[in-house]
Amino acid sequence: MNYNHQISRITAASLLTSGKCPLNCHYCYIPKTALMKELHLDIAESLSNGAFIKNLNEAIGKNLSHLGLWGTEPATTLRILSKKLNDITKAFPKIEKIDFSTSLVFIDPIVDFIQAMDRICPEIKLGIQISLDGPAFITDENRFKGAAQKIPENFIKLIKKIQKIQLKINFRWKVTLMIDNIRKMIEESSGIDDFYLYFKDINNQFSIINKNKNIKLEEESYVPTLTVPGKYTTEDGKAFATFLKKIHEKNHESSYTYSLKRIVNFYYELSNKRTMFTCCAADSSIGVSDKIHICHHGFYLDKEKYIKSVLAENDMNNWSVSYFNEGMVNVLIKWYTPEINDNFAKNRLFYVMRGYHDFWRIHLANVSAITKELALVGQTEKLFLKNENYLNLFSLFINIACSCPIESFLNTGSIHLTPISLIRMFGNGAFREILKTI
Numbered sequence: 001m002n003y004n005h006q007i008s009r010i011t012a013a014s015l016l017t018s019g020k021c022p023l024n025c026h027y028c029y030i031p032k033t034a035l036m037k038e039l040h041l042d043i044a045e046s047l048s049n050g051a052f053i054k055n056l057n058e059a060i061g062k063n064l065s066h067l068g069l070w071g072t073e074p075a076t077t078l079r080i081l082s083k084k085l086n087d088i089t090k091a092f093p094k095i096e097k098i099d100f101s102t103s104l105v106f107i108d109p110i111v112d113f114i115q116a117m118d119r120i121c122p123e124i125k126l127g128i129q130i131s132l133d134g135p136a137f138i139t140d141e142n143r144f145k146g147a148a149q150k151i152p153e154n155f156i157k158l159i160k161k162i163q164k165i166q167l168k169i170n171f172r173w174k175v176t177l178m179i180d181n182i183r184k185m186i187e188e189s190s191g192i193d194d195f196y197l198y199f200k201d202i203n204n205q206f207s208i209i210n211k212n213k214n215i216k217l218e219e220e221s222y223v224p225t226l227t228v229p230g231k232y233t234t235e236d237g238k239a240f241a242t243f244l245k246k247i248h249e250k251n252h253e254s255s256y257t258y259s260l261k262r263i264v265n266f267y268y269e270l271s272n273k274r275t276m277f278t279c280c281a282a283d284s285s286i287g288v289s290d291k292i293h294i295c296h297h298g299f300y301l302d303k304e305k306y307i308k309s310v311l312a313e314n315d316m317n318n319w320s321v322s323y324f325n326e327g328m329v330n331v332l333i334k335w336y337t338p339e340i341n342d343n344f345a346k347n348r349l350f351y352v353m354r355g356y357h358d359f360w361r362i363h364l365a366n367v368s369a370i371t372k373e374l375a376l377v378g379q380t381e382k383l384f385l386k387n388e389n390y391l392n393l394f395s396l397f398i399n400i401a402c403s404c405p406i407e408s409f410l411n412t413g414s415i416h417l418t419p420i421s422l423i424r425m426f427g428n429g430a431f432r433e434i435l436k437t438i
Helices: 003-007 036-048 051-059 074-082 085-091 108-120 136-142 147-161 179-187 191-209 234-249 255-265 304-312 326-336 343-358 361-376 388-401 405-412 420-426 430-435
Strands: 012-016 066-070 097-102 125-131 169-177 215-218 224-226 285-288
Touching: 012 051, 036 051, 036 074, 036 304, 051 085, 051 285, 066 074, 066 285, 074 085, 074 097, 074 108, 085 108, 108 125, 108 147, 136 147, 136 179, 136 191, 147 191, 169 179, 179 191, 179 234, 191 234, 234 420, 234 430, 255 388, 255 430, 304 326, 326 343, 326 405, 361 388, 361 420, 388 420, 388 430, 420 430
Parallel strands: 012 066, 012 285, 066 097, 097 125, 125 169, 169 215, 169 224
Antiparallel strands: none
């Protein structure tokens, strides 16, 4: 494979822009340690001195059309990037959209960035994803006490402050549920109704306050998603199935219904366009720091001091720490995290990732085989042993709805193999419930 040929496919980049966050959410895949402050200073320096532009240019070049700002909390460095917008637009004239995800704890840096874009590059669209999980019994549990009230308040304050801009902005919600959240929602009689009413109330406040036609909110974007890959048991899968049944009975959907609809709506492409059904990692998008990453999920893992600091934190309760294996991370760095200017290593990365994006066989065979083994020992439904068509459709679904090469690698040692935890989660009635929505 020629690197120049592959790089022509890549038009989007996730840029590492922060290394610190005021929160320590229970489900965050980035374990926080004291060393993060040091990493953040290095990242901020790269933004201030413009090294990030050189890195983006070396990694992607002039084809860059979509720039995502990623890290622990991108708002912490937005003021630096506000001063670099002229340089960004000159270096990458094809940019059409910039986006970032935020906890919305800070609003002033976001206002500054919006106003700078409105002044310097109003033709570029801005996407802002707000992490918010639901009412207090969910968000305050996942994030911090009072978050369920503070974040919507900050959102309304933000909307009020940007009413005069001409820039086109699209806001959307990002809901992440832990299994404890799901259990509480199905155990409390009003739990599910409270969840949906919470977001509808915020959406109504937005509709009343916002008078700017350039500012949009995806009002139905609060569809629930799971913490993945998690450490899910058979009982967790049964609870998740109950949750889906209850929300479907109330005419609501989860994000997983949309994944299944993709199979149904584009079934004629399944045999020849596998890449339509995978994520964009190292296909149309890459992660960029001072190295190249499969996607933003690989950020920080190439920092040896950080990995050692995570492994040294014995009392850290972050759910993903138990998956940290120094040997596995070293393999990820060696084979999947090339230097910016190492064309040989970049060619090798994209060659391997083409196998991930273009071919189904090992992915489907793996999920089918493991699902049957789990069914034999009572950890997934027996129906998988009786109905081959059901099993095949389940395998397709899992490889579309749960497509994440780095999570697969860190959990199984291969980008091609789905973590067993996810098969348990969807294989105990949840997939059957999702099928009913089609």
